[in-house]
Amino acid sequence: MISSTQLSQSEQEKLIKNLEIFKIQGTDKRGRPILLVIGKRFPAALVGVDALKKHLRDEIFPGLDGRPFSVVYVHTAVSRGENFPGVAALKSLYDAVPAAVRENMGTFYFLHPGIQSRLFLATFGRFIFSGGGGGLYCKVKYVNRVEFLWSGVRRSGIELPEFVYEVDEEMEERVGPTVDYGMESDHPRVVHENYSAVSSYSMRCIA
Numbered sequence: 001m002i003s004s005t006q007l008s009q010s011e012q013e014k015l016i017k018n019l020e021i022f023k024i025q026g027t028d029k030r031g032r033p034i035l036l037v038i039g040k041r042f043p044a045a046l047v048g049v050d051a052l053k054k055h056l057r058d059e060i061f062p063g064l065d066g067r068p069f070s071v072v073y074v075h076t077a078v079s080r081g082e083n084f085p086g087v088a089a090l091k092s093l094y095d096a097v098p099a100a101v102r103e104n105m106g107t108f109y110f111l112h113p114g115i116q117s118r119l120f121l122a123t124f125g126r127f128i129f130s131g132g133g134g135g136l137y138c139k140v141k142y143v144n145r146v147e148f149l150w151s152g153v154r155r156s157g158i159e160l161p162e163f164v165y166e167v168d169e170e171m172e173e174r175v176g177p178t179v180d181y182g183m184e185s186d187h188p189r190v191v192h193e194n195y196s197a198v199s200s201y202s203m204r205c206i207a
Contacts, residue, residue: 012051017059024063026158028070032106034158035071039078049089053096061101068104072153076112076164091128108139111149112167
């Protein structure tokens, strides 16, 4: 759970902005703007959910200008102890996202997921990330390696931190060359995105 007693509300908001945890940058292959989220930059012990809500409401959502968009969430090198705000905080934050923004959210690209993050979403995803627009949970696509991200996102216009590429290279050395399942979903009936067609999602995401 977030403990933010060390900083005032205004200091927390300034920290979120300076760390550039959230940034609208680049587009996907359909021309939709990308909301880039760098998980490793989130200081869970210093920033409270109220400051996050205000930053998104005042600084990020207006920049989307009511348009459909996609999300690239970079999970690379995220630490549960340092970067995870807690289940209740995530639920509160997601519930505060305006319905129109949820409806406009397209694919949620989850870069470098680990086993723990997959298990977390499989266990709590429906509880935390349900709601309008089918819910974020049903829009998640796991992207195991950076090179597979470019099949859905335009490489030009989006800038990932250097440590993301460094970790990606370490993964290749550790497990060998990339394989053809670089983009996955928890939903067995998902058809991997073909940008000339509409993806088919599992019925349990619609229920």
